[in-house]
Amino acid sequence: MTEFESFAVELAREAAGVTLPFFRGDYAQENKAGPGAFDPVTQADKEAEAAIRRLIAARYPDHGVIGEEYGEDRPDAEHVWVLDPIDGTRAFIAGLPLWTTLIALRTAGTPSVGVIAQPYLDEIFLGGPSGAILIRDGASTPLAVRSCEKLTDALIATTDPDIFTGSELGAWTQVRAAARLARYGCDAYAYAMVAAGRIDLVAESGLNVWDWSALQPVVEAAGGQVTDWRGGPPNGNGQIIAVGDARVREQALVAFKRAAL
Template sequence: MTDLKRLEEFSLELCGAAADVAVPIFRAGCAHEDKGDAAGFDPVTEADRGAEAVIRQLIQARFPDHGVIGEEYGTDRPGAEFVWIVDPVDGTRAFISGLPLWTTLIGLRQAGELVIGAVAAPALGEVFVGGPSGARRVAGGISTPIRARACPELSAAVISTTDPILFDVQQKRGWDALRTATRLARLGCDAYAYAMVAAGRMDAVAETGLKPWDWAAPTALVRSAGGTVTDWAGAEPSGESSLLAVGDPGLAQSMRGLLAS
């Protein structure tokens, strides 16, 4: 436990180092490349690459036996006991549009189990981290415990997805069914929406087509805050996965049923 708490603090250090790279570039005329294919636009910037590079350098210097899985520079020692799963700028579309809800995602897996997840919003000066100390928001040097909220009625739930256009036809039907059954849907928040579920401001996030660096940190964070996270079928997320993060576990089954409708 002591070692995990030390690694939890290290995840905050990684978020800070990534912010030092990315924030000065944000809204400073940052150019981008399109690494997408015919399936769609997928931008990458010097912030993505520079932030992941500094994250990897810090991990290598401090914990050379740890592995890393990252969006920009691939996989290194994935079979290690401790493996960091990193997305340096999640929400690059928001980043290049000047919108502040892009995040840095830092997850840690120990012996195959997610144990720490940090969702940092550098442009807003805050980090949401979940681990052995529970879930908390860190901003301005102040750490505040957070908890997912109770939401006993599906009709009262506030839900989110990044963009329904990312769903295929069947997934879109499921999302529409969930949207109809709930009170309010917010779009375009990327991974920041998971932080809001953990902080008790929203009730669920539904996404598809996520890679491990997209879902690892949010999964650990929401679970640390008392929520539940599965794929849309109720299984543990794995590989490229759908994701349903629910603040009140009592709503998870009914939400999965609607998404599968």
Template sequence: MALSSEKLAELDGFLLELNRAAAGAILPLFRADHGLVDKSGAKGFDPVTEADRGAERAIRQLIAEHYPEHGVIGEEYGEDRPDAEFVWVLDPVDGTRAFISGLPLWCVLIGLRHEGRPVLGSIAQPYLGEIYIGHAGGSRLVSAAGEQPLKVRACPKLTDAIIATTDPEGCFSGAELGAWTQVRAAARLARLGCDAYAYAMVAAGTMDMVIEAGLKAWDIDAAIPVIEGAGGVVTDWRGDPVGPNGGQIAIAGDRACLEEALVALKRSAL
């Protein structure tokens, strides 16, 4: 069943409420005692803080109170009714490494699936007071200055593009790193370590492409409606629609630019 404009507007308003609750849980812990724990065990480093856990608890509580029939998929507390008609997909602090470093590049990612498809999402940076929201009706930035529409910029040539990824050596396999290196060599400028904030910048028209691999659903679901609502495109490295479990992802403001990048990315597509 199609999602009505009235229902979408209702859920859009609720999404703002969820973002306010998440910000309330996170901001007192930013650049403060955040209760860092390494959840990776003996190998690697996988940080989580009380900000991650507290924000997801706050979001889940509001969903349970207002929409108890909705499902939830969250990074910190797992799945609850993942096959429901409506499912919220949560990454309470995307960019925990930036968070514990005191860098305001972490984001709150909240997405909503309807019948398995992402239809509404937000990328929020509470410290900067920014919420980037998107759906089929368009995307917008909500901030203290009010609301303004979001629109990707035209950039048909990869040689003119500003691109981003989080950590090439840490996130890409050997073949994936080779693909990234080829795309990076063609692009005008590359930025690293921006996490999901780079997604928002593509929607805002200040960056042109983000290339990532190994993403989970909660890393990307929220961004898809924001990017598409601003006129951009999100695919896997084959150029196909993103699946329900994330994976290798390419985000672009201009499809022509993405097609140039896919020449390299397809060689390492899973």
């Protein structure tokens, strides 16, 4: 591993030491959304991000940080860590081991190192200059996407079709009708499964920078691609597609481009 890849793994393990004691336990939680909506945040989210930030400040005081819970600190620095301490908070509060900790290092504006960590399963999916690996039980296994020539043979995923607005939902429904199988509720863990060669396409909308920055290096180092709904680089519009085989993406883009922002 490079220095920054090793540090990203260290950060994931630090976060795991905070989140695991809360999982399936008692903890404070609140609703960040307004009346009639539900966007939960827990004590575990806040304490895990605080722990990660402390390690970054101690090791690399000149680096910036962007985090879901505590905002931005020097976001224009050459090296910026992008953090989502618990992606999939709904899964976390439901006791489902599909939430993850997302950690990315953005270098000169582009994600260069990414970690998708699921501590309850003791899994760290790492992507960066050294390649893509799964770290589990102290061992490292290379990650590689799988070949899938046709959308009709593809296993696809999204967190919840309710995240899509009118035209977006129409695009997803068309792609879902063509695909062999769709799975829901996996949040960022679905992207780890693209890198592991288990899922062929993930499409989502409404994502923030901390939701997708860690995914890109992991999927791409495993041989896949992460784009927006037009097939270009991810940007601030929140529409993301990750694929293992670009041929599947090109077929899906026939529908997604019509709803692209």
